[in-house]
Amino acid sequence: MAVWQWDLWLVPRVKVFEYFPNIPEYVDLEWFESIDWWVDVSQAELRAFFNEVLPYQPEQATPISERWGLPDETCIRLMIEEEKITDVSVRIDARNIETNFLRSLIDFAKTNGYIFFTLESNRFVEPEKKCFSDELNRSRAMRFVKNPLKFFEDKPYLDKINKEIRRKWK
Numbered sequence: 001m002a003v004w005q006w007d008l009w010l011v012p013r014v015k016v017f018e019y020f021p022n023i024p025e026y027v028d029l030e031w032f033e034s035i036d037w038w039v040d041v042s043q044a045e046l047r048a049f050f051n052e053v054l055p056y057q058p059e060q061a062t063p064i065s066e067r068w069g070l071p072d073e074t075c076i077r078l079m080i081e082e083e084k085i086t087d088v089s090v091r092i093d094a095r096n097i098e099t100n101f102l103r104s105l106i107d108f109a110k111t112n113g114y115i116f117f118t119l120e121s122n123r124f125v126e127p128e129k130k131c132f133s134d135e136l137n138r139s140r141a142m143r144f145v146k147n148p149l150k151f152f153e154d155k156p157y158l159d160k161i162n163k164e165i166r167r168k169w170k
Helices: 013-019 030-034 043-053 099-112 130-136 142-145 146-154 155-168
Strands: 007-011 065-069 075-081 084-093 115-119 124-125
Touching: 007 013, 007 099, 007 142, 043 065, 043 084, 065 124, 075 124, 099 115, 099 130, 099 146, 124 130, 142 146, 146 155
Parallel strands: none
Antiparallel strands: 007 084, 007 115, 065 075, 075 084, 115 124
């Protein structure tokens, strides 16, 4: 992931309500990663939408990963193991916000019962334009795009990011 990209995961809203009566403000990353979010969800619906909004990148695809869009720009990744979806992630290029893409993504999520999750804040993001926009504007990627020099001068912030990265790679 590039510093100018904001990572989100798309998950079925109904699965959140299997565990919580309301959308929680924060969830533990280990808990989030332990859930089989995509049990019994059709790949066809997702692929059809992804094909509408971004170009498929077959030369970069693997048997367990498919990607729409370029890896250092806005892109969507579909992970599949044993013919079942294991992960749906979206990376937003904060250098070049494509409003039509975002509008389509939010509308798709809302219409089809999905919700977003960001590991940056360990929280769910409603598929509402204001919620999505607010979370994007608070993201590291947007902080970098708005003022790269200030971003790199914020030593406590960078130390925190590096600590998180080291924890994820252990």
